[in-house]
Amino acid sequence: MLSSESARIVRTTLPAVGASLSTITELFYRRMFEERPDLLRDLFNRANQASGAQREALAGAVAAFATALVDHPDQRPDAVLGRIANKHASLGITSDQYTLVARHLLGAVAEVLGDAVTPAVAAAWDEVYWLMANALIAMEARLYAQARIEDGAVWRTMEIAERHEETPDAVSLVLRPADGSPTEPFVPGQYVSVRAELPDGAHQIRQYSLSTAPGRKTWRITVKRERSADGRVPEGEVSSWLHTHARPGDVLEVSLPFGDLLLPEGDGPLLLASAGIGVTPMLAMLEHLAAVSPDRPVTVVHADRSPVHHAHRLELTELVGRLRNSSLHVWYEDTDHPDATGDHVNEGWADITRLSPDAGTTAFLCGPLSFMKAVRTDLLAHGLSPRDIHYEVFGPDLWLSK
Structure with missing residues (x-):
């Protein structure tokens, strides 16, 4: 899928880009959040941004995708992207957001590598990005179509029906649709996103696996309270908020189920x-x-x-x-x-x-x-x-x- 000339250029420049990916992704997120601070407040995980985990994950995904393209330029390595597409769908990502990402990510590449980014190099990495982005856009569109919803329209209002203290650090919440409708079907192993409004007005999103089988009138999630290294001070913004505030009768914004950890059919071990x-x-x-x-x-x-x-x-x-x-x-x-x-x-x-x-x-x-x-x-x-x-x-x- 990658053109022969772009494959040659990407293969040549991949070591330099790969060595600078941490710097590139740090600059990318900083510039994007300067333009759109609402994305950090209401979409991206602030804790993962602060720790650098999200930058590291993005760098790893880009490097893996680019490496697969140059090793097999006639193929598109969609297998690398399936988990990302499901995560994006659970967040309600839409195709227009990829243009914003392209502008800041490719701009960060040019700024970090300087004169090494000739027009030909920029065009080659632009091709890499849009092969990756268009693959994700197509996968996410299929996920939305399978859920019979408009792109990004994943959020539902769920009421907490029960709360159970499972361990000192884990609480389970039994959820039901607030409007009395049936729960959406899902596949064992899938997860949902929970969007919580925090005291500073931010809407932070986290994913939690559905921990009972489908077919019930309710869903259940189990939330572990994330703590700092000393084991005392709460660290997880959303998990701490849920542990402290979520009670039966409260409502939460919850996404439809997504995820690709799916049992195979048949009777194999x-x-x-x-x-x-x-x-x-x-x-x-x-x-x-x-x-x-x-x-x-x-x-x-x-x-x-x-x-x-x-x-x-x-x-x-x-x-x-x-x-x-x-x-x-x-x-x-x-x-x-x-x-x-x-x-x-x-x-x-x-x-x-x-x-x-x-x-x-x-x-x-x-x-x-x-x-x-x-x-x-x-x-x-x-x-x-x-x-x-x-x-x-x-x-x-x-x-x-x-």
């Missing part, structure tokens, strides 16, 4: 591996499997700090017990607790090297990046194909940038 709050999409998958495919072989792995911090601990055990060909393996860093018992409980960090996934197993991972990379490495060593290992991250996808 599955491995679901999670850590911490990453258990939430696995709960929806397990409840769905228990209802429609209870004989399907499923291996469930979970890692957590302790039983006290393990959100939905009893529910996870109960759901696995409803599957006739399943096994549960749990690791706790701290097992000095009366609930840290049973043959399925282990002490320390998750270690799946002794597990032997069946041939043809499809694996789903959700949790901290370090956990997922370690599990993926072990699964590859067991002979699983990379195409059969899928993952979900909360926040910027830093996998490509590491």
